[in-house]
Amino acid sequence: xxxxxxQITQTNDVFDTANIIIAGITGAGKSTLINAVFxxxxxxxxxxxxxxxxxxxxxxxxxxxxxxxxIGFEIGNDNxxxxxxxxxxxxxxxxxxxxxSKDQVDHxxxxxxxxxxxxxxxxxxxAEFVRELHSIGVPFxxxxxxxxEEDDEFVNEINNLNFKNGITDIPVIEVLAQDxxxxxxxxxxxxxxxxxxxxxxKMLPDFVKGSFIAxxxxxxxxxxxxxxxxxxxxxxxxxxxxxxxxPFINMGVVDNRFKKMVKDIFAVYNQILSxxxxxxxxxxxxxxxxxxxFSWCIVPAAFNKNKDKxxxxxxxxxxxxxDGLELETREFKESTRAARMITYYGYTLLMAIxxxxxxxxxxxxxxxxxxxxxxxxxxxxxxxxxxxxxxx
Numbered sequence: 001x002x003x004x005x006x007q008i009t010q011t012n013d014v015f016d017t018a019n020i021i022i023a024g025i026t027g028a029g030k031s032t033l034i035n036a037v038f039x040x041x042x043x044x045x046x047x048x049x050x051x052x053x054x055x056x057x058x059x060x061x062x063x064x065x066x067x068x069x070x071i072g073f074e075i076g077n078d079n080x081x082x083x084x085x086x087x088x089x090x091x092x093x094x095x096x097x098x099x100x101s102k103d104q105v106d107h108x109x110x111x112x113x114x115x116x117x118x119x120x121x122x123x124x125x126x127a128e129f130v131r132e133l134h135s136i137g138v139p140f141x142x143x144x145x146x147x148x149e150e151d152d153e154f155v156n157e158i159n160n161l162n163f164k165n166g167i168t169d170i171p172v173i174e175v176l177a178q179d180x181x182x183x184x185x186x187x188x189x190x191x192x193x194x195x196x197x198x199x200x201x202k203m204l205p206d207f208v209k210g211s212f213i214a215x216x217x218x219x220x221x222x223x224x225x226x227x228x229x230x231x232x233x234x235x236x237x238x239x240x241x242x243x244x245x246x247p248f249i250n251m252g253v254v255d256n257r258f259k260k261m262v263k264d265i266f267a268v269y270n271q272i273l274s275x276x277x278x279x280x281x282x283x284x285x286x287x288x289x290x291x292x293x294f295s296w297c298i299v300p301a302a303f304n305k306n307k308d309k310x311x312x313x314x315x316x317x318x319x320x321x322x323d324g325l326e327l328e329t330r331e332f333k334e335s336t337r338a339a340r341m342i343t344y345y346g347y348t349l350l351m352a353i354x355x356x357x358x359x360x361x362x363x364x365x366x367x368x369x370x371x372x373x374x375x376x377x378x379x380x381x382x383x384x385x386x387x388x389x390x391x392x
Contacts, residue, residue, distance in 0.1 A: 014267035015064035015211040016105040018204060023070040023092060024114030029145035029177065033114060034058065034067055036177035036193055039217050043067065054091045062270045065215030068095060068108065075125045085125040089132045096136060109204050110139045117147045117174070122158045131165045139203030140170050143196060147174045148188060171199045193218045214268045220357055224350065226268050231346035234261040238339035245338065254338045258282060261346055269353055269360060277369050284377045285345045352379035
């Protein structure tokens with residue numbers, strides 16, 4: 001089954017959905033910002049679902065983040081003197097209130113308000129909008145978009161006007177979402193997106209932080225840390241589980257745990273695969289030890305035979321600390337062989353995925369299972385062979 005077919009029938013159900021409202025007047029660079037943080041074409045024109053005439057909802061079945069775009073947001077008054085700002089506030093507040101009446105996973109968890117650095121300055125009417133929505137209690141970030149350079153004066157102007165409105169806790173982040181190329185060949189590299197991700201992480205409730213980590217495409221270190229927590233979770237389950245320690249019976253238990261862990265790790269990278277692809281990955285992880293799936297875990301003699309090899313390979317993983325991996329030395333003994341196996345294979349898969357992460361993000365890669373998965377399997381065998389890791 002191709003990835004495109006998977007997207008029709010499967011979703012990233014490992015995580016709840018993080019809900020973010022992104023507001024700003026026309027030309028504020030909202031779509032560019034969304035696509036930069038959550039992947040190319042996430043907010044492609046025409047793909048959003050109209051919630052109202054003024055609100056459009058963007059979703060991707062593989063990405064556990066939902067974006068609510070205030071496409072009808074306007075500042076100032078209309079020709080008859082009626083405040084457009086208040087009308088925009090009312091519509092957005094209504095969306096927030098409607099979501100708040102549902103389960104907490106459906107609440108709006110953060111608001112990004114975008115201001116184009118090259119447009120008009122921060123207006124009192126915008127400050128009014130910010131004050132009104134900030135009073136609801138939803139975490140709020142002001143994003144200065146399309147920044148050619150940092151502008152401390154503009155940031156201070158925003159902070160001062162917010163302070164006059166009694167607001168002191170809204171961070172202001174300057175962002176250039178895409179590299180800026182000039183006609184003469186000059187280039188300004190993108191910046192600020194990592195700070196936006198960090199500030200958003202600080203504000204989100206704990207139960208959707210994993211969702212945001214999986215959805216964002218900026219900081220691979222966050223994905224790595226999330227995967228490490230997943231590996232640790234399944235390792236602890238295997239260490240404490242009664243049946244994980246019983247030879248022969250533990251084969252099915254460990255196999256089931258491991259397959260769930262593999263799915264959870266791929267979900268962090270927004271990859272929802274077919275069952276066959278998961279099985280192929282697991283087979284590649286296990287075949288270096290024996291043709292049978294994890295049979296060395298069942299038979300104590302087989303475990304003892306491979307114990308030294310396991311220790312060497314786990315030590316090799318620990319040496320990857322410079323790359324950000326955190327792995328404490330684990331004692332190898334018969335009663336914890338299932339836990340050690342889960343830990344080792346989990347880290348091997350994590351390193352293999354990181355090696356091809358840039359390829360996964362490429363816009364042209366439409367079929368992950370046919371193009372990327374073979375390369376992940378190749379990297380798995382590279383690590384299992386005992387050779388040192390290349391720098392990528």
